[in-house]
Amino acid sequence: MASMEAAATVPLIVVVGLLGxxxxxLGFIAExxxxxxxxxxxSGRDCVYPANAAHALAVGAMLLLAVAQVVASVAGGCCGCCRPAGGGASKKSTRRVVGVVASxxxxxxxxxxxxxxxxxxxxxxxxxxGATFAGSFYEKCLVIRGGVFVRAAVLSLVATSLAIKSCVLLRAPAVEGGAGEPKPDGQNPPETGVAVGLPQWPAQGYGQAPYPQPAAQGYDQARV
Structure with missing residues (x-):
C-alpha cells in the first residue's frame, strides 16, 4: 500500500514542478x-499602449501558478483535511503539521x-x-517598474517548492503501530530466536542418591 502511494505521488510532484x-x-520572459x-x-491627454507579449505572458504565468497550487493542494488532501481515515500522515504527527504550514x-x-x-x-x-498629472502642467503615462515580473517569478518558484514539500509530507504513509504492538494474524514477523531444550530432571533430595544402587554381591560368600 505504501509503495502504491509513493508511486502515485511522483507524477503529481512532476506535474506541480513543471507548472511552477x-x-x-514566463515571468522572466515577460520582464x-x-x-x-x-x-x-x-495622443493629447491619452496614452496609447501598443500590443506586446508581456501581457499574455503574465496572464499565462498567473494561470499556470494557480493550477500548480490547486493540483498540489488536492494531492495533499486539502492540507490534510480531505485525507481518508488511516491514510497519509497521522493527524497528530509533526510531519502533518509541517506539511500544513508549508501548504x-x-x-x-x-x-x-x-x-x-x-x-x-x-x-x-x-x-x-488617460495620462496622469504629476504637477500643474506635467502629464505622464504609467509604466510598470523594472523587476516586478522578476519578483513574481521568484515567488512562483518558492511557492512551487513549498507546495511540493507539502504534498510529499501530507501524502507520506503513516507508520503503522510500534515495535512492541501486536499485529493482526498473518502480519507478525517470524521469530528469529532459537529455542534450546534442556533436560528436565526430577528434583532430588540432598540426602538421597540420584540413582538406585544395586545390592552389593560379595565374591567371598560360602557356597551352598
Missing part, C-alpha cells in the same frame, strides 16, 4: 518583453506572485488610457 517552473520562466516609456505613444506558506507566496503578475499584465495591456 513554467510559470517562473524582458515589458513596455518601456519609449514604447508608449502620447499555507505556498499559497501566501502564490497570492503575492499573482498580484505582481496581475499588476504587470494590467499595465502592459494594449489600449488607450
Amino acid at each position: 517552473v513554467t510559470s517562473a520562466v 524582458a518583453k515589458k513596455l518601456t516609456p519609449d514604447d508608449i505613444h502620447v 499555507v506558506l505556498s499559497w501566501i507566496m502564490a497570492v503575492i506572485a499573482g498580484v505582481f503578475y496581475w499588476r504587470g499584465a494590467e499595465l502592459n495591456a494594449p489600449g488607450t488610457r
Whole structure:
C-alpha cells in the first residue's frame, strides 16, 4: 500500500514542478518583453499602449501558478483535511503539521506572485488610457517598474517548492503501530530466536542418591 502511494505521488510532484517552473520562466520572459516609456505613444491627454507579449505572458504565468497550487493542494488532501481515515500522515504527527504550514506558506507566496503578475499584465495591456498629472502642467503615462515580473517569478518558484514539500509530507504513509504492538494474524514477523531444550530432571533430595544402587554381591560368600 505504501509503495502504491509513493508511486502515485511522483507524477503529481512532476506535474506541480513543471507548472511552477513554467510559470517562473514566463515571468522572466515577460520582464524582458515589458513596455518601456519609449514604447508608449502620447495622443493629447491619452496614452496609447501598443500590443506586446508581456501581457499574455503574465496572464499565462498567473494561470499556470494557480493550477500548480490547486493540483498540489488536492494531492495533499486539502492540507490534510480531505485525507481518508488511516491514510497519509497521522493527524497528530509533526510531519502533518509541517506539511500544513508549508501548504499555507505556498499559497501566501502564490497570492503575492499573482498580484505582481496581475499588476504587470494590467499595465502592459494594449489600449488607450488617460495620462496622469504629476504637477500643474506635467502629464505622464504609467509604466510598470523594472523587476516586478522578476519578483513574481521568484515567488512562483518558492511557492512551487513549498507546495511540493507539502504534498510529499501530507501524502507520506503513516507508520503503522510500534515495535512492541501486536499485529493482526498473518502480519507478525517470524521469530528469529532459537529455542534450546534442556533436560528436565526430577528434583532430588540432598540426602538421597540420584540413582538406585544395586545390592552389593560379595565374591567371598560360602557356597551352598
